Amino acid sequence: xxxxxxxxxxxxxxxxxxxxxxxxxxxxxxxxxxxxxxxxxxxxxxxxxxxxxxxxxxxxxxxxxxxxxxxxxxxxxxxxxxxxxxxxxxxxxxxxxxxxxxxxxxxxxxxxx
Amino acid sequence: xxxxxxxxxxxxxxxxxxxxxxxxxxxxxxxxxxxxxxxxxxxxxxxxxxxxxxxxxxxxxxxxxxxxxxxxxxxxxxxxxxxxxxxxxxxxxxxxxxxxxxxxxxxxxxxxxx
Numbered sequence: 001x002x003x004x005x006x007x008x009x010x011x012x013x014x015x016x017x018x019x020x021x022x023x024x025x026x027x028x029x030x031x032x033x034x035x036x037x038x039x040x041x042x043x044x045x046x047x048x049x050x051x052x053x054x055x056x057x058x059x060x061x062x063x064x065x066x067x068x069x070x071x072x073x074x075x076x077x078x079x080x081x082x083x084x085x086x087x088x089x090x091x092x093x094x095x096x097x098x099x100x101x102x103x104x105x106x107x108x109x110x111x112x113x
Numbered sequence: 114x115x116x117x118x119x120x121x122x123x124x125x126x127x128x129x130x131x132x133x134x135x136x137x138x139x140x141x142x143x144x145x146x147x148x149x150x151x152x153x154x155x156x157x158x159x160x161x162x163x164x165x166x167x168x169x170x171x172x173x174x175x176x177x178x179x180x181x182x183x184x185x186x187x188x189x190x191x192x193x194x195x196x197x198x199x200x201x202x203x204x205x206x207x208x209x210x211x212x213x214x215x216x217x218x219x220x221x222x223x224x225x226x227x
Contacts, residue, residue: 101162
């Protein structure tokens with residue numbers, strides 16, 4: 001079974017721009033969570049989607065948003081990029097909404113200049 | 114306020130010996146704990162987990178111990194192998210209704226020397 005895939009793997013953007021990252025979960029998995037990893041803050045939860053509905057949201061500004069499609073694929077969007085948004089963005093999928101084990105993709109490395 | 118803490122940023126052990134990675138948490142509502150391993154340029158890989166109703170879970174060379182009264186868990190790797198060299202993250206979940214939200218520690222870099 002294919003793992004979680006994320007596209008693109010690397011991205012360079014300029015301050016003020018917006019970006020959309022994509023995540024395809026493991027086949028059959030219906031829950032998708034997003035995390036931001038930075039050297040200073042570690043891995044921090046962004047949001048979680050299940051059946052196209054956001055179930056949980058972390059402590060991030062409204063510039064960070066996401067959505068999930070009927071095929072469970074998910075996208076996250078960051079508008080008005082700031083230098084501090086440079087990070088590794090990780091997507092994780094799990095089978096059901098109440099499944100604890102999450103399986104991560106390789107991440108998208110975003111650099112904001 | 115960091116709810117999950119890994120106080121040792123790094124650990125170095127000899128091949129064949131035991132590696133013990135530690136994790137402390139503050140939120141007594143957590144009811145499920147997980148360990149992930151991460152290599153550079155890859156996403157975290159799920160290793161092993163434990164429910165709060167247990168105090169030990171074993172999977173091959175990996176054993177996780179949970180001490181609820183001390184709010185402490187540890188991951189034992191026996192015997193350690195050079196391929197185990199990676200960053201290990203402890204994570205917690207289970208704040209009712211928030212099972213999809215994992216709270217991670219800062220990670221411990223394990224180096225296993227041949």
